Amino acid sequence: MQSKADGTVGKALAVLELVAGFERPVRFSELQGSSDYPKATLYRLLQTLTKQRMLSYDPDSGTYTLGVRLVCLAHAAWKTSSLAPIARPYMDKLSEKTGETVHLAQLDHAQVIYVDKRNASQPLPMYSEAGKVGPAYCTGVGKAMMAYLPEDQLTDVLVQQSWHRFTDGTLTNEAALRAELVAIRERGHAYDREEHEPGIICVAVPIRNDSGRVLGALSITSSTLRSSLDKLDSFVPLIRDTTNQIARETQNWRFPETKSIA
């Protein structure tokens, strides 16, 4: 059931993911049912993870859930590995100025991961959104990032796309997407023309560092009811300005201190 996972660590993480997949407290037997691991192996893996507090076990109901240590680690991950803490004030400003929903995403493996979100109208349930994943080939942020990927990485990402047709506008093959990527590079930003969800449109601009590497992307999302691509287009200079500022700031960030070695 789970993908190739060499090493004990890989297996343990697969189990973690398995538990995560249930999105609720889960029994041993349920896990066994959706795993190829033999009973004893799965059991020990669960024990190990529990002892390590990556899982927590509720003796009352005999169920496992993801442990708090994970939340702590993620806290640290979010603070250091993602653009989110740097981008935060800029996103605030952007959402304030535009009055639209702002997303910050990063590319991981072949998926888009939303690491932060801002909604001008109401203070959003943010944590519940951060960490969410989406397809790369049919989202504004995904395409914006892919457009500036080096060829070897791009091919890697492309083969992993599902090309599922979410809407009539969805680009469902590599050729179509590649053409789109060229257009994106020409104009410097990407659109989502209701490709993922009907009625939902967005403009996205990649965040790239000095050496051109893609760090993430910012997008402004709206609906066809409230807005239009033309209207969103007017935000582009503002977004690009913001991505540039964020990119600039990441340069300094890399080594805030060069720990003095005694």
Place this chain on the structure above:
Amino acid sequence: MQSKADGTVGKALAVLELVAGFERPVRFSELQGSSDYPKATLYRLLQTLTKQRMLSYDPDSGTYTLGVRLVCLAHAAWKTSSLAPIARPYMDKLSEKTGETVHLAQLDHAQVIYVDKRNASQPLPMYSEAGKVGPAYCTGVGKAMMAYLPEDQLTDVLVQQSWHRFTDGTLTNEAALRAELVAIRERGHAYDREEHEPGIICVAVPIRNDSGRVLGALSITSSTLRSSLDKLDSFVPLIRDTTNQIARETQNWRFPETKSIA
């Protein structure tokens, strides 16, 4: 440097924690410096974690950071393992009614983990707070939860406290705290009388399920400038009401569906 970590998984997690500790991109040699693991072992561990996307490696700078997979997993963790998603609407209401800062915390190991936070006045940087840890013995939520722990778990938690004197009010030994816990059980809620930070006070109420097990705690925090313990006291019925509602809702939550087995 790292604590006892049996098993490969334990070691890998220790390395993860090590990277997390730096709170910034970190070089191999730096990690080697703060780890007992021999070079090759550490190296392989890092490779494994990187391949598993728990770490990400930046070839430009030759540094490791925590990977986004952690953020994804945490997304799931937050949704299932913690009280946060259930408590969310109640916290909103509570912060709205009181106009004060509301914290939701859980007890893990011997530490308090803040899993959500609400601030009535301004929309808070929430993610940056969730996952934060604090000492149990000198926080309102910590004491509220400890007060209702079964004796064996309590002793376990108590021996792990640091008893550092943060302020004049800090309870710096087990005897003093145990006396306080009795008082908390009597009145049903805990205070933080500037025990952790000067000028910061709070009332906290534990969240307990039907069988009496402590699930977490809610607190309302304020400062001596804006408020007083007496003033906070008036919120107690409201908080207790909220904790009861949250506790009730967790009962249903445990098994939303019993996955039909074909």
Place this chain on the structure above:
DNA sequence: CATTTTAGTTTCATATAGTGGAACCGCATT
């Protein structure tokens, strides 16, 4: 009440995966 089933836990000989000292590589510095 005895019996079967189900769910979870332990055992143990075996195989695998992890270990780490040492050698190696590439690059910057001298």
Place this chain on the structure above:
DNA sequence: AATGCGGTTCCACTATATGAAACTAAAATG
């Protein structure tokens, strides 16, 4: 050309994980 340093690879050795099967407790069944 030589030295030093950060990082990577090798490989004999062994600690660790493995998983079939046996076991236990508790629930379901007759």
